[in-house]
Amino acid sequence: MKKVLSLAIAAALVAPAAAMADATIYGKVRQSLDIVDFSDAGGDDEIQINNRVSRLGVKGSEDLGNGLTGVYKIEYGVNISTNPGGQEFSGSGALGARNAFVGLAGGFGTVVLGRHDTPLKISTGSLDYFGDTAVDNNLGYTEDLLDLRADGTLAYISPAMAGLTAAIALVPGENTTSVEGEEADGLTDAYSVALMYSNFGIFASIAYEVATPETTVHPVVGGDADDHENVRLGLGYSHDMFKVGFIYDTIENPVDDSTSFMLNGSVKAGPGNVKAKYFKVDSDDSTGSLFRTDSHDGFGIGYDYNLSKRTQIAANYVTSEMDDSGDKSSVVSFQVNHNF
Numbered sequence: 001m002k003k004v005l006s007l008a009i010a011a012a013l014v015a016p017a018a019a020m021a022d023a024t025i026y027g028k029v030r031q032s033l034d035i036v037d038f039s040d041a042g043g044d045d046e047i048q049i050n051n052r053v054s055r056l057g058v059k060g061s062e063d064l065g066n067g068l069t070g071v072y073k074i075e076y077g078v079n080i081s082t083n084p085g086g087q088e089f090s091g092s093g094a095l096g097a098r099n100a101f102v103g104l105a106g107g108f109g110t111v112v113l114g115r116h117d118t119p120l121k122i123s124t125g126s127l128d129y130f131g132d133t134a135v136d137n138n139l140g141y142t143e144d145l146l147d148l149r150a151d152g153t154l155a156y157i158s159p160a161m162a163g164l165t166a167a168i169a170l171v172p173g174e175n176t177t178s179v180e181g182e183e184a185d186g187l188t189d190a191y192s193v194a195l196m197y198s199n200f201g202i203f204a205s206i207a208y209e210v211a212t213p214e215t216t217v218h219p220v221v222g223g224d225a226d227d228h229e230n231v232r233l234g235l236g237y238s239h240d241m242f243k244v245g246f247i248y249d250t251i252e253n254p255v256d257d258s259t260s261f262m263l264n265g266s267v268k269a270g271p272g273n274v275k276a277k278y279f280k281v282d283s284d285d286s287t288g289s290l291f292r293t294d295s296h297d298g299f300g301i302g303y304d305y306n307l308s309k310r311t312q313i314a315a316n317y318v319t320s321e322m323d324d325s326g327d328k329s330s331v332v333s334f335q336v337n338h339n340f
Contacts, residue, residue, distance in 0.1 A: 023060035030054050030132055031081060032335040052335060053132040054078045055098060061105075071110065072102045099149060109158040116155045119167035119194035121147040123207035124234035127245030129266045129275050134333035135300035135318040150190065163199030168192070173212070203245075205234040228253035242267045258283035264300075272305035277318075295323040312337045 030052035037045050057075030064070055077096035101114030117125070125147075130136045155169040173189030194207035209230040229252045236245040244265040251258050264277035280297040298320030306312050314337070319330035 022062055023058055025056075025058050026340060027056040027078075028054055028132075028337065028339050029078075029080070030335065030337045032134060032333045034134055034334075035332040037330045049081045050134070051078075051080045052134075052337075054080050057098070064104075067106050069105045070102075071105050071112070074100045097151075101153075101155075103155075107159065109156060112153075112155050114153065115149055115151050116153045116169065117147075117149045118153075118169050118192035118209060119155075120192045120207040120209040120230060120232055121149065122167060123194040123196055123205040123232060124245075124247045126203065127234050127236045127247055127264075128262065129243070129245065129264050129273075130277055130300060130302060130316070133302065133314065133316050133335060134331045135277055135302060135316050150192075154187070160198075163197050165196045165198070167194045167196070171211075201238045203234070203236040203238070205232075207232045207234075240268075269303070270305075272303060272312075275302045275304070276300070296320050297323070310339045 031054070032050050032052050034048045034050055035045070036048055055075055055077050057073060059071075059073040059075075061072070062070040075098040077098050079094050079096060097115060099114075099116050101112040101116050103110060103112030103114075105111075125131075128136065150169065150171045153169050153171050156167065158166040169192045170187050171190040171192075172187050190209075190211035192207065192209040194205060196205040197203065207230075209228075209232075211228040231250045233248045234246065237243065242265065245263070247262045249260045258281060260279070260281040262277065262279040264275065266273045266275045277300040278297075279299070281295055283295050298318060300316060300318035302314060302316035304312055304314035314333075314335040316333045316335065317330070318333075319328060321328045
């Protein structure tokens with residue numbers, strides 16, 4: 001399947017221009033050289049070359065008349081340099097599923113079917129200025145690891161009205177295995193809703209996401225009597241020379257009850273930007289799960305420099321400390337990005 005998909009993408013890249021008139025091929029190549037210090041957490045210093053969410057996609061639209069437009073997008077993550085188990089010569093540059101959907105747009109808004117970011121994820125995506133960097137990942141202790149995209153989604157995004165936009169996603173679990181006497185066989189086994197306002201440089205959002213215990217659509221839910229519930233608030237302000245963003249998040253599920261917040265800012269400096277971030281997570285997860293390891297806090301700083309409209313270099317630093325153990329970890333990261 002992967003070989004077939006690779007051949008299909010290659011064929012699309014060499015297709016005649018006339019055949020691609022309504023399609024856009026795009027992508028991002030993002031790589032970093034990282035100096036990782038795990039010494040305070042019982043590990044050793046490492047030098048790594050990491051993929052920072054490189055991707056390849058095709059998107060387009062068709063005018064259907066009467067104000068109606070057909071829209072589509074197929075995007076895959078391209079795992080360029082991160083190989084499992086330190087197998088540096090394995091060549092495992094696998095493709096990973098990202099947003100892929102088809103839908104209709106018009107004066108009523110946009111309706112899509114397929115794989116799509118949840119409204120909760122969308123609601124604060126513009127407020128994290130370290131996205132797809134070492135600072136965003138926070139050494140695996142990330143406060144935003146539950147930003148998800150869901151397979152098999154029916155999603156709607158309203159048109160902007162006086163700066164206000166609403167989004168909703170319904171995700172059927174498609175699971176006939178009974179859990180607690182129930183089956184995930186409805187349209188709303190998981191759902192996510194968001195309300196966003198953007199005007200006069202101000203951005204504000206509120207979002208709510210739920211997955212029932214019967215469904216397997218959410219990675220921390222299943223086999224337990226409790227729902228996964230996530231509430232998120234976002235607030236930001238943008239000026240010609242600077243911007244600031246704040247995200248507050250609460251989570252309740254069978255694995256963890258936690259609250260977290262993140263504050264970051266960016267100031268223009270010549271052809272680039274100076275950025276800083278502080279984050280804190282308060283968690284009662286004692287399982288050592290993938291989603292929350294322990295309460296922790298940390299900060300990051302960075303500078304990105306635009307060599308052109310498409311190519312950028314960046315230097316970032318992030319450190320994180322676990323509250324209970326006091327273990328500290330840090331990364332110095334040098335990154336190169338190119339968009340096409």
